[in-house]
Amino acid sequence: MKFFIAMILLAVAVNAQNHTGKNIEYYEGSTLLEGYVVYPDDIKGKAPVVILVHEWTGINDHVKMRAGMLAEMGYIAFAADIYGKGIRPQTPQDAGKEAGKYKGNRPLLRARINAALAEAKKLTNADVNNIAAIGFCFGGTTVLELARDGADVKGVVSFHGGLDNPTPQTNKIKTKVLVLHGGDDPYVSKEEFDGFVKEMQDSKADWQLFSYGGAVHSFTNVFLDTDNSKGAAYNEKAATRSWKAMKTFYDEIFTKN
């Protein structure tokens, strides 16, 4: 298994050479943020934009890898920065504390993801009528907040995101919502899961929720090991299946130019 993961990482590294991104600075209010953008090779004309939102450590190798994969698929991939330039907490303690600032302050979280959306629209070659957002863990929660805020994007996809909604009274979902969930994720309680389903049912939004058996939190992150007992682990099967589900979703939501 370790050999297999090493081979994947090698393939990712080769891919990353082909799809090198660049950092891009932008602001939310007076806060300087630093995102990361990757373009498809030889892009001509407009292309759909996929905004990616990072895990609790901020922009990391995993989200950069996913951005490269999206560029390979023909999308302009824009990894948003929720935390601020240089804020990349590395220990679980620091990451949890930083993520907590935003999970506990949804208006601020919405402001930060909306700043990323505004920036995405300004990107060279951006097809502003074809924008979607995806997020991993903390980023999943973030794109759900973007949806709840009524953002005019084509769709949002949460990969193993937190599903709680502390400010339901502000909901105004207009976009399509796809939640890709680890069927054994110990970080999403049954109450949280049930609350989300109820929220979606009541919202009359266009929602889908896919549960992948045997997958725990962070199942898409190939930089983790595969030990489910830790509660967060890579799961190759669920990672592959969920990525395909996202592709199918894009085929549906993006209009052809």
Place this chain on the structure above:
Amino acid sequence: MKFFIAMILLAVAVNAQNHTGKNIEYYEGSTLLEGYVVYPDDIKGKAPVVILVHEWTGINDHVKMRAGMLAEMGYIAFAADIYGKGIRPQTPQDAGKEAGKYKGNRPLLRARINAALAEAKKLTNADVNNIAAIGFCFGGTTVLELARDGADVKGVVSFHGGLDNPTPQTNKIKTKVLVLHGGDDPYVSKEEFDGFVKEMQDSKADWQLFSYGGAVHSFTNVFLDTDNSKGAAYNEKAATRSWKAMKTFYDEIFTKN
């Protein structure tokens, strides 16, 4: 909307002309059953087999239509008969009574679907190493029982099937399980849904459960109207999405020859 559905039915009728099936008699014990098989055009050599299990009315136009669609995709489509030749209850009362005989007697239900599996393996050109089973409503429950019985098939797909499991002590799932569920299905209670998730988690089976928002029971059945308030209604979006999910599942589970 009615015009649109009429156009679909017309397309289905045209398709059905291209993919006409034939009835096929077989037995479970001393009970005569009558299934329906459709082959791909110009089939040469072996092809995977998809067993389809009907709704509570027995083999009907909907399952025959789906069989034609599967044949169009290159599969040998075999619509199983659970009830027995000529037993095709048409009123909800009669259909409920007939389905109840099997839902209340899981060993009998398992015997009937296993008889279909045995028959499927005998079909001309059948690739016996690439067999899957799908079912709609009552048929969804049936293919889940096939999985629980330890059947050696590549996978089972339940479309809006009942999820209850009265004989958990007999479980021995070896196949892959994909459940495509209406997110607003009033025929599957929260207790039943939760019980199924718990069953799958405990089983350590390879399971996936996709919920489609806005869809109620029978959401794939284009022969119904689209009035959700009835509890069972066609939902074009969920029907399309779930059929694509099934295709993706086949791409994964069937081995190429």
